[in-house]
Amino acid sequence: MCGIVGYVGSRPVTPLLLDALEKLEYRGYDSAGIAFMADNGIIIHKTRGRIADLRKIVDAATDDDDCTVGIGHTRWATHGEPSDVNSHPHLSRSKRVAVVHNGIIENYIELRHHLEAHGYVFSTETDSEVVSELIDYCYTGGDPVAAVRKAEQQLKGSYALGILFSDFPDQIIALRKDSPLIIGVGEGENFIASDIPAILKHTRSVFRLGERELAILTRKRVTVLDTFGNRVEHPIEHIDWDATAAEKGGYSHFMIKEIFEQPDAIAKTLAPRIKEDMSIDLGFKSITDDDLRGIDSIKITACGSAYHVGVVAKHFLKRILRIPVEAELASEFRYDDPIIDEHTLVIIVSQSGETLDTLYALREAKAHGARVVSIVNVVASSIANESEEVLYTWAGPEIAVATTKAYSTQLALIELFGLYMARVRGMLPEEEIISSIKALQNVPEGVQKLLDDVKSVQYIASLYFNCQDVFFIGRNMDYALSLEASLKLKEISYIHSEAYAAGELKHGTISLIEDGTLVIALCVYRPLLEKMLSNIKEVKARGAKVIAIINDDDVQTGTIADHIIRIPECTDITVPLMTIVPLQLFAYYIASLKGCDIDKPRNLAKSVTVE
Numbered sequence: 001m002c003g004i005v006g007y008v009g010s011r012p013v014t015p016l017l018l019d020a021l022e023k024l025e026y027r028g029y030d031s032a033g034i035a036f037m038a039d040n041g042i043i044i045h046k047t048r049g050r051i052a053d054l055r056k057i058v059d060a061a062t063d064d065d066d067c068t069v070g071i072g073h074t075r076w077a078t079h080g081e082p083s084d085v086n087s088h089p090h091l092s093r094s095k096r097v098a099v100v101h102n103g104i105i106e107n108y109i110e111l112r113h114h115l116e117a118h119g120y121v122f123s124t125e126t127d128s129e130v131v132s133e134l135i136d137y138c139y140t141g142g143d144p145v146a147a148v149r150k151a152e153q154q155l156k157g158s159y160a161l162g163i164l165f166s167d168f169p170d171q172i173i174a175l176r177k178d179s180p181l182i183i184g185v186g187e188g189e190n191f192i193a194s195d196i197p198a199i200l201k202h203t204r205s206v207f208r209l210g211e212r213e214l215a216i217l218t219r220k221r222v223t224v225l226d227t228f229g230n231r232v233e234h235p236i237e238h239i240d241w242d243a244t245a246a247e248k249g250g251y252s253h254f255m256i257k258e259i260f261e262q263p264d265a266i267a268k269t270l271a272p273r274i275k276e277d278m279s280i281d282l283g284f285k286s287i288t289d290d291d292l293r294g295i296d297s298i299k300i301t302a303c304g305s306a307y308h309v310g311v312v313a314k315h316f317l318k319r320i321l322r323i324p325v326e327a328e329l330a331s332e333f334r335y336d337d338p339i340i341d342e343h344t345l346v347i348i349v350s351q352s353g354e355t356l357d358t359l360y361a362l363r364e365a366k367a368h369g370a371r372v373v374s375i376v377n378v379v380a381s382s383i384a385n386e387s388e389e390v391l392y393t394w395a396g397p398e399i400a401v402a403t404t405k406a407y408s409t410q411l412a413l414i415e416l417f418g419l420y421m422a423r424v425r426g427m428l429p430e431e432e433i434i435s436s437i438k439a440l441q442n443v444p445e446g447v448q449k450l451l452d453d454v455k456s457v458q459y460i461a462s463l464y465f466n467c468q469d470v471f472f473i474g475r476n477m478d479y480a481l482s483l484e485a486s487l488k489l490k491e492i493s494y495i496h497s498e499a500y501a502a503g504e505l506k507h508g509t510i511s512l513i514e515d516g517t518l519v520i521a522l523c524v525y526r527p528l529l530e531k532m533l534s535n536i537k538e539v540k541a542r543g544a545k546v547i548a549i550i551n552d553d554d555v556q557t558g559t560i561a562d563h564i565i566r567i568p569e570c571t572d573i574t575v576p577l578m579t580i581v582p583l584q585l586f587a588y589y590i591a592s593l594k595g596c597d598i599d600k601p602r603n604l605a606k607s608v609t610v611e
């Protein structure tokens with residue numbers, strides 16, 4: 001939801017900002033802009049469209065000679081349509097203050113009225129313009145930090161801000177609340193960015209700005225102040241990601257690259273936690289085995305695909321732990337007066353660790369005294385920082401908006417956690433736990449096998465890429481997987497698709513099935529295969545074309561479905577991790593045949609830091 005970047009150093013600032021913004025484009029890509037310090041004040045270039053469009057404008061302008069301080073923004077519109085004028089940075093009318101903002105200013109209308117009463121004039125429909133004008137209004141004594149803090153006292157909502165003052169051409173001020181912001185530390189240069197890939201090329205030394213902390217960046221130093229004006233020292237983290245992990249590396253899209261990275265990502269996530277003697281080391285510091293024995297219910301809460309992980313995990317955890325387990329959308333959880341206490345384990349799932357609904361759900365859980373474990377991919381993100389315990393998925397940076405490797409690593413990790421808890425609580429025979437752990441260890445190899453032969457998926461995609469509607473059906477675990485398969489297809493191909501619990505079809509939805517409607521039937525959950533066969537026959541009788549996803553040894557389903565995709569050698573615990581792979585590929589190949597912008601689907605952003 002918008003990406004921001006800033007640089008103060010001695011290199012030419014505009015190419016650096018444009019390059020960094022390209023790395024953040026996954027966060028929003030309907031408009032972009034930069035502001036930089038020139039001899040005659042702050043210069044702004046901004047436009048509706050992609051960074052490539054902005055680059056053309058900047059290249060044509062040739063007004064950036066010797067400029068080495070600036071800020072930039074790539075936008076995912078929330079308030080006001082994508083347009084040149086609504087793009088960031090926003091420059092105050094006085095031309096003294098330029099601002100890039102990620103987040104939402106909830107009270108912007110009220111602030112706008114207040115400033116209008118003092119003669120301020122607004123030209124955009126955005127909530128963010130109010131920030132530059134408000135800071136300008138508060139900038140009375142020549143002290144930029146005081147002005148920003150004074151303005152902040154009046155802001156409600158979420159914000160990561162990069163701010164330039166024309167009177168202070170050699171510094172950037174940054175401030176954050178409920179929106180992510182990292183500081184990159186270099187030699188004679190310093191950076192701000194919404195996410196690490198933006199600056200990885202220039203520095204691997206970073207830290208995250210804490211809640212409501214303000215940073216003053218000059219070439220020589222970064223000074224961080226808390227709300228009382230006290231200096232704060234953050235330890236520097238060294239980022240050891242391979243810089244190419246954030247590049248496409250020969251693949252046409254990040255999404256297909258990330259699909260193919262799954263064997264490695266799953267192995268990296270599981271291997272360090274499974275010891276030679278088959279014990280599991282989660283590295284918990286605060287939640288003890290006794291605490292886990294005292295848990296009487298589990299709630300998993302997350303958004304989008306991370307929520308779908310929760311739905312799969314719900315079935316699995318319920319089966320092995322025999323306690324109530326629920327999966328709830330984070331955006332609902334928070335406002336549903338959840339029944340949780342210190343005996344509830346709340347599992348938070350988030351790739352980015354910054355999804356605002358999920359962050360607020362986490363805070364709600366903590367406020368009720370629940371024990372909280374988060375499954376997060378981005379180290380030291382807000383959710384990771386605020387959680388009692390964090391289990392990191394070591395999937396590496398995920399750039400494509402449609403998640404793939406984060407989903408599968410989250411699922412693998414939550415299953416491993418389930419086995420740990422089942423062992424602690426004595427819920428499964430030790431032999432079963434050990435064979436399940438071994439099965440998990442074999443997942444990377446199994447996923448690799450599926451990826452080694454993608455031709456049949458490609459072929460089936462080539463038959464159906466023009467279809468208008470797709471229905472995914474399944475029961476129990478298969479239904480949970482259908483939710484993710486359907487989301488994957490619709491978000492990148494724009495084909496209307498729905499996931500239905502197969503038993504529900506005849507309660508209404510089957511009226512939509514007509515000659516040629518595509519139904520994808522997930523039939524890998526063995527206990528309910530017979531029921532699925534009946535459901536396939538029902539839709540076939542109404543003219544549907546059926547692609548069935550089946551276990552390798554299934555000899556029945558192929559006789560009634562139009563096409564089959566086989567999932568090799570699965571156990572209960574590994575089947576969801578394997579089954580999702582051809583479904584991700586199917587979505588990818590369909591979108592690719594349709595010529596869609598796969599890594600940056602319309603209207604979407606990678607990190608949803610607004611409610």
Ligand code: M6R
Nearest residue numbers: 304305306350351352355402403
């Ligand atoms: O970063 P998070 O895992 O918290 O993100 C949650 C959802 O926004 C995310 O899974 C979204 O649904 C993806 N576009 C799905 O591919």
